[in-house]
Amino acid sequence: MDRAELAAVLRTARSRVTPADVGLPSGTRRQVPGLRREEVAQLAGLGVDYVVRLEQGRGPKPSAQVLGALARALRLSDDDRDMLFRLAGTPPPRDGRVPMPVRSSVLRLLDRMSDLPALVLSAKSDVLAWNPLAAALLGDFSAWPPERRNLIRQRFLGPTPDPESPSAADCVASLRSAHARYPADPDLTRLVAELRAGSAAFDRHWRAGRSGRLRSGTVTVEHARLGPLTLDCDILLVPEADQFVLVYSAAPGTRTASALELLRVTGLAHVTH
Incomplete structure (x- = not known):
């Protein structure tokens, strides 16, 4: 598991997604580009502290279910999703499963x-x-x-x-x-x-x-x-x-x-x- 690179990829992916992209209200006091960590946690069904630790390179090894939830929350392409899995030391989803990434x-x-x-x-x-x-x-x-x-x-x-x-x-x-x-x-x-x-x-x-x-x-x-x-x-x-x-x-x-x-x-x- 490459914690530092995984953290960098998660931070970059979060900055690329706007609230409107995922059907969330933008609000008037947004100080960061893209989504807040709290919003990523909400979309992925994870604790905010867990997302913070992953983005800081000090989190535990995430499960395949957690990685899939993060990939969907961050709107990752198939290739970016597979990279996320590999950085976490987990094989990407195999063929034969219901496709979850949205084009x-x-x-x-x-x-x-x-x-x-x-x-x-x-x-x-x-x-x-x-x-x-x-x-x-x-x-x-x-x-x-x-x-x-x-x-x-x-x-x-x-x-x-x-x-x-x-x-x-x-x-x-x-x-x-x-x-x-x-x-x-x-x-x-x-x-x-x-x-x-x-x-x-x-x-x-x-x-x-x-x-x-x-x-x-x-x-x-x-x-x-x-x-x-x-x-x-x-x-x-x-x-x-x-x-x-x-x-x-x-x-x-x-x-x-x-x-x-x-x-x-x-x-x-x-x-x-």
Whole structure:
């Protein structure tokens, strides 16, 4: 493990990422370029002191799970992620696992979608990236522990589960398809086991043996301050990365369209779940 070089890479990567890049409010008293250490820790689900020690070259050897979380929080490319792993003395992720890094071109696409909530999902429905409007609509994803930033897990095991919705079966079918493509992925295997043990509805859908994919459609989001919002949810495939971009919209002139405009103007700091 090259602690000094690992520390330098982490500091440099943090300086390149802005709060807007990861769907966080910028605030008015920012004194450092890029993200604060507290924000990196929040996005990666780590303690602030742990991140400080890593950046100062005096931290313990990070696990592969921690390295993966840091790579996602810092928006590292595949090559930079692999370098991070090697500097920590850990082999980079092998083929056969669900791809987690988000392509830089997809991140630019999110940045351009300032008028529509949008987020990026992995093949197993992990929330990998989002724009500020998605956070204002659906909640501050950075506040969720990384292992819980998964829409299927939230649907069946979250604080407000919705296991009997019409799209629940499609969600389970898409996860079964991902499991068939990545049978050796330990995180995916762990997720399926947790869902089957914790949700009778999920287990029932899983035993039905259906495979499938996420589908575009109409969804209703219960916003704490704005009430029920009915939106169109279109799903765009990123085939090279086996990822999905979810884009939410509403027809002009509707109450939901007005609510989205309010969220865009007020932002995450004022109107959240």
